[in-house]
Amino acid sequence: MKNSPKTVWNPERLDARAFAQAAASLEATLPLSTFKRLHAEAALDGVASTEPVQWQAHGEMRDASAGGAPAVWLHLQADTRVPLTCQRCLGPVQTPLAVDRWFRFVADEAAAEAEDDDCEEDLLALEPRPNLLDVLEDELLMELPLVPMHETCPVPVKLHAGDEAGGGVAEGEPQRKNPFAELARLKK
Ligand SMILES: [Zn+2]
Numbered sequence: 305m306k307n308s309p310k311t312v313w314n315p316e317r318l319d320a321r322a323f324a325q326a327a328a329s330l331e332a333t334l335p336l337s338t339f340k341r342l343h344a345e346a347a348l349d350g351v352a353s354t355e356p357v358q359w360q361a362h363g364e365m366r367d368a369s370a371g372g373a374p375a376v377w378l379h380l381q382a383d384t385r386v387p388l389t390c391q392r393c394l395g396p397v398q399t400p401l402a403v404d405r406w407f408r409f410v411a412d413e414a415a416a417e418a419e420d421d422d423c424e425e426d427l428l429a430l431e432p433r434p435n436l437l438d439v440l441e442d443e444l445l446m447e448l449p450l451v452p453m454h455e456t457c458p459v460p461v462k463l464h465a466g467d468e469a470g471g472g473v474a475e476g477e478p479q480r481k482n483p484f485a486e487l488a489r490l491k492k
Contacts, residue, residue, distance in 0.1 A: 315361070315436040320409050320428070324363035324376040330436075331360035336386065339441045345448060347389040347396045357384040359403075359440055376409035376430065382440055388452035397454045403443040 313323055313330050323330075336354040337343050346354060359382035365374045382403040387396035407428045410416050416427040428434050 317433040318361075318436055319433060320363065320378060320430055321376050323361075324365045324378065324409075327362075327364060329360060329362045331358075333358045334437075336384065338437065339444065342386065342441055342444050345386065345388065345445070347387045349396070351387045351396050354387065355385045355398075357382055357440075357444070359383075361436055378407045378409065378428070380405050380407065380436065380440060380443065382444060384444070386448075388448070390454050390457060391451045392453050393457035393459055395454070395458060397452050399449060399452050401444050401447045403440065403447065405443060407439070 333356045362379045364377045385398045388399045390397040407426045413429045
């Protein structure tokens, strides 16, 4: 959408009301390293390059259901793939992350806190102006799986480490004498 070429929207300090009133859109492709917290979650050993984060935002004014003033809404979408550590084979697993979320804006953070319990949608404050990249990163971090794992690991999973640990514990375990062997010895 290039309806408003004179206006340059700053995603790091968005005038969300003007953005919605203009029904404006923003889109960008940014390297994963832009998102420091997300980048820190990535398993980068043996990964030649990471995929960028593609995102877009769209503003919209919507009539309030209760007949109040029209509300400021923002649609935020993002797609990327992040290498995470597979919890089975410990290799990198490319994990798709997608964000597709609507936010309603309220005047400020106090209003957002006051209303948050009463409504289902996500709220953001108009002031101070939000950094969409931070909002986006929060959403991407929430999409991270608790236990990243390949559907099928690319290499056979090695069980030797576990076997050795088990053997080690057994050897150091003094009560591991076979009670029946002991009984047989006493009966002699
Ligand atoms: Zn794996």
